[in-house]
Every structure is written in structure tokens, then in C-alpha cells.
Amino acid sequence: MGKERIDKIFREKLAAKEKLFVPYMMAGDGGLDTLEEKIAFLEKCGVSAIELGIPFSDPIADGPVIQQAGIRALESGTTLASVLEKLSVIRKKYTVPIILMSYINPIFQYGIEKFARDCFASGVDGVIIPDIPMEEEGIISPHLAAYGIACIRLAAMTSPPDRIKKIAERTEGFLYAVSVMGTTGARNAYAENISAYLRQLKENSPVPVLAGFGVSSGKQARYLSQYCDGVIVGSKIVDLFFKGKREEIKRLIESSLSGEPLTEKVKFP
Numbered sequence: 001m002g003k004e005r006i007d008k009i010f011r012e013k014l015a016a017k018e019k020l021f022v023p024y025m026m027a028g029d030g031g032l033d034t035l036e037e038k039i040a041f042l043e044k045c046g047v048s049a050i051e052l053g054i055p056f057s058d059p060i061a062d063g064p065v066i067q068q069a070g071i072r073a074l075e076s077g078t079t080l081a082s083v084l085e086k087l088s089v090i091r092k093k094y095t096v097p098i099i100l101m102s103y104i105n106p107i108f109q110y111g112i113e114k115f116a117r118d119c120f121a122s123g124v125d126g127v128i129i130p131d132i133p134m135e136e137e138g139i140i141s142p143h144l145a146a147y148g149i150a151c152i153r154l155a156a157m158t159s160p161p162d163r164i165k166k167i168a169e170r171t172e173g174f175l176y177a178v179s180v181m182g183t184t185g186a187r188n189a190y191a192e193n194i195s196a197y198l199r200q201l202k203e204n205s206p207v208p209v210l211a212g213f214g215v216s217s218g219k220q221a222r223y224l225s226q227y228c229d230g231v232i233v234g235s236k237i238v239d240l241f242f243k244g245k246r247e248e249i250k251r252l253i254e255s256s257l258s259g260e261p262l263t264e265k266v267k268f269p
């Protein structure tokens with residue numbers, strides 16, 4: 001359970017020379033009743049963990065695809081409370097690590113201590129809170145630690161080396177390497193220094209490094225995965241679920257995890 005489950009599963013996959021693949025989906029998009037079936041589907045596809053987004057009215061880091069999914073989820077009445085309650089009923093049937101992604105505001109509203117306790121009770125293994133900077137994380141990290149829930153930190157391409165060092169030392173479960181400047185969503189090119197950036201994070205991080213933001217194809221996933229331990233794919237998965245294209249999700253995961261690693265010369269798209 002918790003951080004230990006993420007550590008164990010990631011360690012096993014990496015020891016077997018596999019890369020990691022973490023899909024993001026918006027809880028409550030299509031109604032919360034569809035959540036269990038989507039978790040079951042993704043687990044069957046062999047994902048390393050699932051990042052589950054809590055819808056919020058002011059999602060500052062989200063691009064258009066995830067914003068729209070958030071609006072649909074809010075319209076269907078999804079809240080942090082209803083997601084935790086749903087998980088408490090269905091979670092035990094699945095072994096895949098579940099990581100909640102929420103902005104700090106809904107957690108504040110819910111109550112920070114109660115949030116940590118209920119995450120534990122609902123079988124949440126880790127959390128990502130993108131809008132809480134390192135200097136302020138003390139309001140929540142001790143509560144998560146008390147329940148063994150991984151607090152996954154994000155590094156940005158603009159973070160200076162000493163800051164990257166601190167983030168990498170503190171992060172739990174994995175280090176989230178934000179791979180583009182800007183919001184979530186598909187991209188057709190990465191910055192020139194992306195390989196150096198990911199290598200620098202790898203050198204500093206005692207836990208796996210996963211690249212996220214702007215990954216929407218198997219080719220891109222394999223490209224970034226040569227420099228780190230795997231990828232997180234959000235907008236593309238959200239879009240394919242919305243369109244009901246399950247086969248394409250399966251193919252995207254397969255092609256991310258298999259095939260030759262790509263060389264540095266690859267151009268996108």
C-alpha cells in the first residue's frame with residue numbers, strides 16, 4: 001500500500017528492463033460510474049500506475065483537452081469526496097498503483113488531515129499537487145508521510161540546479177519531469193536540451209524519473225524514455241477515452257513499451 005506499492009512495482013518493472021508508462025485520466029469524465037471499468041481496462045493494458053485527476057474549476061496547469069474533461073466531470077457532479085468514496089469501494093480489486101492529481105484548493109476545502117486519512121482509507125498510493133511549491137509543502141507533506149502516501153514532486157525545465165537537487169532528494173515514488181514549458185497537451189517538438197535536462201534529473205534522483213507533458217505517441221514515449229525511466233501520458237489518453245477509442249489506447253501503451261529505443265536524431269511529428 002501507499003509509497004511502498006509504487007516503489008515495489010516500479011522496481012520490479014525496471015529490474016525486468018521494462019520502461020514505465022503512467023496514463024492520466026480525469027475522474028468523473030463520462031460519469032464516476034465509468035471509473036472502475038477504466039481502471040480495470042488500464043490495469044489489463046499493463047500500465048505501471050494510474051494518475052487520476054480531480055476536477056477543479058481553475059486548473060492552471062491544464063491545457064484545453066484536460067480542461068474540457070474537467071468541465072464535463074464537474075458537470076456530472078464529481079467532487080474530491082465522491083472520488084475518494086468511489087475508490088474506497090472499488091480499489092481493493094486492483095493492484096495497480098493509484099495516484100491522485102489535485103490542485104491544493106479542493107484539498108484545502110476538504111481538510112488537509114482528513115484528505116490524507118481518507119486517501120489512505122481509499123487505497124490511494126500517491127498524490128501530485130502541482131500548485132504547491134516546495135517552500136509551502138510543509139502544510140501537507142507531514143500528513144501524507146504519516147499515512148505512507150507518496151508525495152510526488154515536479155521539476156520544471158526552468159528549475160535551477162540547486163532547486164532540482166532539493167526536489168529530487170525529497171520526492172517520493174518518482175520524480176515528475178515536466179518536459180515542456182507551458183500547460184498540458186500534445187506537442188510536436190521538444191526543447192533542444194531535453195536530453196540533458198532528463199539526464200540531470202536522473203543523476204540527482206534516488207527514485208525513478210518519469211517525463212510528462214506533451215507526450216502523445218508511442219514514438220515520443222520511446223524517445224523520452226531513453227533518457228529517463230518512462231512517461232506519463234495525459235491529454236491523449238483523456239481524448240481517446242472520450243471518443244471511446246479503447247483499441248487505440250491499447251496500441252499507444254504497447255508501442256510506448258515495446259520496439260527499439262529511438263535515437264537522438266528523431267524529429268516530430
Ligand SMILES: O=P(O)(O)OC[C@@H](O)[C@@H](O)c1c[nH]c2ccccc12
Nearest residue numbers: 024061130184185213214233234235
Ligand atoms: O496531458 P499531457 O500533455 O500528456 O501531460 C500529462 C498530464 O496531463 C497529467 O500528468 C496532468 C494533468 N493535469 C496536470 C496538472 C499538473 C501536472 C500534471 C498534470
